[in-house]
Amino acid sequence: MEITVMSNILEKNEEIAAELNARFSKRGIFVVNLLGSPGCGKTSLVEQTVRLLNNDFSLAIIEGDLYTSKDADRIAACGAPVVQINTHGGCHLDAAMVKAAISQLDLEQIDILIVENVGNLVCPAEFAVGEHAKVVILSVTEGEDKPLKYPAVFQQSAAVLINKVDLLPYTDFAIDAAIGDIRGLNPNANLFNVSCKTASSLAGWLEWLKKQVIMLRKQKSD
Amino acid sequence: MEITVMSNILEKNEEIAAELNARFSKRGIFVVNLLGSPGCGKTSLVEQTVRLLNNDFSLAIIEGDLYTSKDADRIAACGAPVVQINTHGGCHLDAAMVKAAISQLDLEQIDILIVENVGNLVCPAEFAVGEHAKVVILSVTEGEDKPLKYPAVFQQSAAVLINKVDLLPYTDFAIDAAIGDIRGLNPNANLFNVSCKTASSLAGWLEWLKKQVIMLRKQKSD
Numbered sequence: 001m002e003i004t005v006m007s008n009i010l011e012k013n014e015e016i017a018a019e020l021n022a023r024f025s026k027r028g029i030f031v032v033n034l035l036g037s038p039g040c041g042k043t044s045l046v047e048q049t050v051r052l053l054n055n056d057f058s059l060a061i062i063e064g065d066l067y068t069s070k071d072a073d074r075i076a077a078c079g080a081p082v083v084q085i086n087t088h089g090g091c092h093l094d095a096a097m098v099k100a101a102i103s104q105l106d107l108e109q110i111d112i113l114i115v116e117n118v119g120n121l122v123c124p125a126e127f128a129v130g131e132h133a134k135v136v137i138l139s140v141t142e143g144e145d146k147p148l149k150y151p152a153v154f155q156q157s158a159a160v161l162i163n164k165v166d167l168l169p170y171t172d173f174a175i176d177a178a179i180g181d182i183r184g185l186n187p188n189a190n191l192f193n194v195s196c197k198t199a200s201s202l203a204g205w206l207e208w209l210k211k212q213v214i215m216l217r218k219q220k221s222d
Numbered sequence: 223m224e225i226t227v228m229s230n231i232l233e234k235n236e237e238i239a240a241e242l243n244a245r246f247s248k249r250g251i252f253v254v255n256l257l258g259s260p261g262c263g264k265t266s267l268v269e270q271t272v273r274l275l276n277n278d279f280s281l282a283i284i285e286g287d288l289y290t291s292k293d294a295d296r297i298a299a300c301g302a303p304v305v306q307i308n309t310h311g312g313c314h315l316d317a318a319m320v321k322a323a324i325s326q327l328d329l330e331q332i333d334i335l336i337v338e339n340v341g342n343l344v345c346p347a348e349f350a351v352g353e354h355a356k357v358v359i360l361s362v363t364e365g366e367d368k369p370l371k372y373p374a375v376f377q378q379s380a381a382v383l384i385n386k387v388d389l390l391p392y393t394d395f396a397i398d399a400a401i402g403d404i405r406g407l408n409p410n411a412n413l414f415n416v417s418c419k420t421a422s423s424l425a426g427w428l429e430w431l432k433k434q435v436i437m438l439r440k441q442k443s444d
Contacts, residue, residue: 037260038343038372039364066344066374070367089374091313091344119371121260122288122313122342141363141386142261145292149341150260152288152311164363170392 013127016095020102020130024113028220030213031113033131035153037146038119040139041163043071044196045205046114050078052199052206057111057213062101064093064118071116081105092124093117099130111213121150133158133212140164140171144178151185159190159208166195235349238317242324242352246335250442252435253335255353257375259368260341262361263385265293266418267427268336272300274421274428279333279435284323286315286340293338303327314346315339321352333435343372355380355434362386362393366400373407381412381430388417 024031036042043063050059061082063071072084083101085093098115105113115131117124125134136157138146141164147154154160160182162175175193182189192205246253258264265285272281283304285293294306305323307315320337327335337353339346347356358379360368363386369376376382382404384397397415404411414427 037341037364038368039259039361065371067372068367068370070371089344091342118344119259119368120313120342120344122311122340123345139261139363141361141389142259145290146260146341148290149287149292167363167389167392170389 010126013095016099017128017130020095020099021132024130024132025216025220027107028217029107029110029113030216031115031131033129033134034114034116035124035134035157036119036137037121037142040137040142041196042116042119042137043074045137045161045163046116047074047078048196048199048202049114049206049209050075050080052202053209054079057210058109059112059114060105060110062098062113062115064116066090066118087118091118091120092127093129094127095129112209121146121153125153125156132216135159135161137161137163138178140168140173140175144174147178147181147185154182154185157186157189159192161205162191162193164195165193165201166197232348235317238321239350239352242317242321243354246352246354247438247442249329250439251329251332251335252438253337253353255351255356256336256338257346257356257379258341258359259343259364262359262364263418264338264341264359265296267359267383267385268338269296269300270418270421270424271336271428271431272297272302274424275431276301279432280331281334281336282327282332284320284335284337286338288312288340309340313340313342314349315351316349317351334431343368343375347375347378354438357381357383359383359385360400362390362395362397366396369400369403369407376404376407379408379411381414383427384413384415386417387415387423388419
């Protein structure tokens with residue numbers, strides 16, 4: 001019985017996510033579902049991405065947290081439209097939450113929508129929110145064993161960012177082992193080593209993101 | 223309907239957890255449910271605790287992970303009996319899993335049982351596993367905003383360890399703000415600043431843990 005109920009929840013979520021995805025594609029809005037542990041650097045990446053891309057593309061952000069509007073406050077300070085979802089204890093966002101949140105955004109004005117999910121390497125992987133791509137961040141301070149211990153999120157992500165590489169000298173993170181494990185789980189993942197403290201390290205990530213918007217618009221016009 | 227099912231699952235779990243807790247108390251085994259984000263340092267803390275306490279107290283460890291026996295392998299190398307639970311994607315341990323796992327341990331020989339939960343700041347807080355105390359680790363690389371964003375686990379924990387303080391000089395973690403927020407959520411929490419790389423920094427934590435065993439035994443004999 002538990003399994004039936006769970007399967008119904010997931011099916012219903014897939015339905016709303018597919019409907020959202022079609023709406024976003026039709027408007028040429030590229031949507032990222034941004035995943036990672038608490039403190040891996042999701043909000044820092046969003047801040048930098050808004051700052052560095054906002055001249056060329058219009059970004060909007062949906063922030064998912066159990067409580068507080070701390071992350072939305074940080075994004076608003078960067079000048080992007082942002083909606084904070086509070087799950088009140090819930091461990092992941094779902095498509096219905098995102099559907100409700102976008103009613104507060106002017107979709108006409110958006111090129112890229114980043115949905116920053118709840119900090120959690122497990123549950124958010126099961127619930128699509130209408131995205132074109134999942135992106136996961138692993139920070140070097142978490143240890144290189146995490147991809148094999150939390151494989152689903154790495155298998156499903158189109159891009160994997162290894163963050164906080166500025167801290168590599170102070171940790172025993174074996175970056176080659178981490179990259180090998182990620183490639184083993186997901187040979188097609190786009191892999192970027194970044195530090196959100198250094199804009200230049202984000203060039204590869206920003207290029208990838210821009211390319212996705214352009215490809216989406218091209219598909220739309222074909 | 224979803225809520226009813228969830229409530230049944232939680233009730234059933236509470237029942238098994240209470241039964242386990244009574245069994246552990248009767249034998250004078252102090253049980254810790256160790257919580258924290260992926261990579262916050264749970265396994266490192268367990269390794270050091272086994273190494274530093276094993277002359278005076280017999281420890282046994284239950285390791286919870288979605289996949290792999292990486293953590294159990296690390297603990298076995300420290301010489302403590304260990305059982306690995308793989309949840310196969312599940313986001314938390316529950317009391318039934320721990321009940322099954324202890325059948326592989328000789329309870330006669332154990333003073334302290336540490337149950338290292340799945341790396342997740344959200345879901346494990348809802349499921350007791352028979353513990354006498356929840357203990358949560360927050361690492362400084364995660365950022366000082368985490369207690370207010372994930373309050374339940376900090377409110378429920380008897381002890382809070384702020385870990386990786388050796389990395390403080392390389393981060394912008396505001397430790398006083400973090401401590402203030404934790405005290406606000408949980409004025410009775412025992413708070414320890416630690417680095418699992420430095421045995422001496424663990425003295426307060428080890429003293430607290432020893433005291434809990436002694437208090438449990440005293441209650442038992444009263």
